[in-house]
Amino acid sequence: MKIFIIAGEPSGDEYGAKLITALKNDSPNLSINGIGGPLMEKQGLNSMVPLNQIAVMGFGEVIKKIKFFINLEKRILRFLKKNKPDKIILIDYPGFNLRVAKKIKKISNIKIIYYISPQIWAWKEKRINTIKKYVDILLVIFEFEKIWYEKRGVAAHYVGHPFLDIWKPGIQNDNFYKKYNINSEQPILTLFPGSRNQELERHLSLFVESALAIKRQVPNLQILLGLHPELKLNSQINDEIIIVQDNPLKALEISNAAIISSGTATLQSAIMETPAVVVYKMNWFSWLITKLLVKIKFASMANIIMNEELYTEYLQHKATKLNIVNGVLKILNDKAYYDLLMNKIKMLKQKIGAPGASNKAAKLIEKV
Numbered sequence: 543m544k545i546f547i548i549a550g551e552p553s554g555d556e557y558g559a560k561l562i563t564a565l566k567n568d569s570p571n572l573s574i575n576g577i578g579g580p581l582m583e584k585q586g587l588n589s590m591v592p593l594n595q596i597a598v599m600g601f602g603e604v605i606k607k608i609k610f611f612i613n614l615e616k617r618i619l620r621f622l623k624k625n626k627p628d629k630i631i632l633i634d635y636p637g638f639n640l641r642v643a644k645k646i647k648k649i650s651n652i653k654i655i656y657y658i659s660p661q662i663w664a665w666k667e668k669r670i671n672t673i674k675k676y677v678d679i680l681l682v683i684f685e686f687e688k689i690w691y692e693k694r695g696v697a698a699h700y701v702g703h704p705f706l707d708i709w710k711p712g713i714q715n716d717n718f719y720k721k722y723n724i725n726s727e728q729p730i731l732t733l734f735p736g737s738r739n740q741e742l743e744r745h746l747s748l749f750v751e752s753a754l755a756i757k758r759q760v761p762n763l764q765i766l767l768g769l770h771p772e773l774k775l776n777s778q779i780n781d782e783i784i785i786v787q788d789n790p791l792k793a794l795e796i797s798n799a800a801i802i803s804s805g806t807a808t809l810q811s812a813i814m815e816t817p818a819v820v821v822y823k824m825n826w827f828s829w830l831i832t833k834l835l836v837k838i839k840f841a842s843m844a845n846i847i848m849n850e851e852l853y854t855e856y857l858q859h860k861a862t863k864l865n866i867v868n869g870v871l872k873i874l875n876d877k878a879y880y881d882l883l884m885n886k887i888k889m890l891k892q893k894i895g896a897p898g899a900s901n902k903a904a905k906l907i908e909k910v
Contacts, residue, residue: 543569546627546652547576547587548618548642550596550635552737552770553806555579557658557704557900558633562586564904575625577618580772590617594772596638597738611638619645622652629653629910632677636660640669643676653910657681657903659698663690664838664846670694679910681903684847685895699906702899705810709791718792722784728762729874732793732816733783736803737770744823746777749801752866754780759867760874766793799873801866808842808853812890817883819869820845820855829858847893852886 545565549558559581566572566585574586579593591614615638622630630652632639643654656677662669663686673680673696680698682688691698719726733753735745750767757763765783768790769775779785786793794800794811800818802808811818820842824832840846841855854869856862872879 543571543629544573544575544625544627545629545631546618546622546625547574547578547582547631547633548635548639549576549578549582549633550593550638552579552593552597552772554633554635554658555581555593556708558582558587558631559585560704560707560900561631561633561657561903561907564900565907567901567904568908573627575621575627576631577614590614590621594739615642615645618642619649622646622650626650627652629655629907631655631657631907634658634660636662636666636669640672640676644672647676653678655679655681655907655910657907658683658704659687659691663687665832670696679906681906683899685893686847699902701902701906702895702897703809703813704899704903705806705813706894706897707900709795709810709813711795711814714792715796718789718796722766722786724764724766724784724796726796728764729760729799730764730766730797731756731870731874732766732768732786732797732800734768734790734794734800734802734807734811736805737773737807739773741803741805742769742773742775745803745821746775748821748823748861748863748866750780750783752801752863752870754782755863755867756870756874757782759871763874766797768793799870801870802842802853804841804855804857806843808844809847809894812844812852812887813894815884815887815891817873817880817887818853819866819873820853820857821861821866822855822857823861824858844887844890848886848890850886852883852890 549555558578562585575588578587578589659682682698683703688698688700733749735749753765767783767785769787795814797816802818804820804822844852856865
């Protein structure tokens with residue numbers, strides 16, 4: 543079987559790699575082309591471009607690279623005409639993937655599977671018409687998404703969240719502590735500034751300054767900086783901060799608190815039962831457009847699922863050192879607040895379901 547798969551973000555690379563592994567269980571000679579990152583490439587993907595070239599977020603940021611994306615779409619269509627895969631799998635990344643789906647269907651009847659559906663319940667609901675017309679099978683990772691789509695006449699298959707297939711709690715914690723000289727008896731704060739270069743540029747200095755200010759009030763605090771393996775630091779980091787790039791999720795797992803860029807990591811931290819504050823900044827043009835189009839109250843998935851501010855969000859002008867410091871100190875020092883937060887995190891985990899998403903998705907894809 544030949545498949546063509548597109549994942550445009552680091553989280554999509556993680557989940558795409560797990561999906562490829564599941565597909566290869568029944569099809570060991572699977573031929574895999576498309577776009578993805580190093581994790582998918584390890585599973586046999588031949589990627590047309592490096593992931594960091596397409597992992598951009600925000601209207602202004604996309605406009606800067608519009609010529610690149612137009613040329614990439616043309617390359618994809620030429621490849622598909624020539625090589626004719628059996629199936630096409632699109633993972634999240636809706637701005638690009640839905641445009642590509644539309645163009646693919648104009649030249650071919652290849653079945654298109656959308657895995658990890660676009661969050662059109664949050665914004666751009668009109669994209670549902672594109673999904674109806676050009677997507678053959680829709681696989682969703684939250685139960686409420688299945689309900690939302692089916693109310694609007696779109697059949698959706700709920701498979702569960704693939705992060706539950708990736709994260710194995712407590713494995714090799716002792717080795718991790720030893721490798722990074724971490725004292726498990728003292729408080730740990732992990733910084734997750736984002737998985738894209740633009741997020742790192744906007745968030746890193748703010749996260750570091752906030753963490754050092756917290757450490758002045760909690761002297762035995764250990765600060766970890768979790769970085770995606772593909773990211774490169776362009777500046778020196780304070781010696782008091784431990785950089786973890788080989789296993790950033792382990793850093794998040796062992797923490798007492800975290801400062802997280804809004805995105806996939808917010809839900810990952812909840813699954814790991816690591817309390818956090820959520821921070822996000824973008825350029826003002828992108829922020830203005832987002833405020834006009836987005837129709838939900840919260841930015842982080844943990845809060846969206848619970849329909850309340852489980853993790854305090856500091857977005858754009860609220861993303862200040864003072865706010866972040868106060869938010870983290872409340873987690874570390876206010877036991878009543880911490881206990882309430884942990885109870886709600888446990889309730890959230892019950893809503894997410896059980897492992898097995900990757901295998902369920904693979905079985906459904908094989909049937910298409």
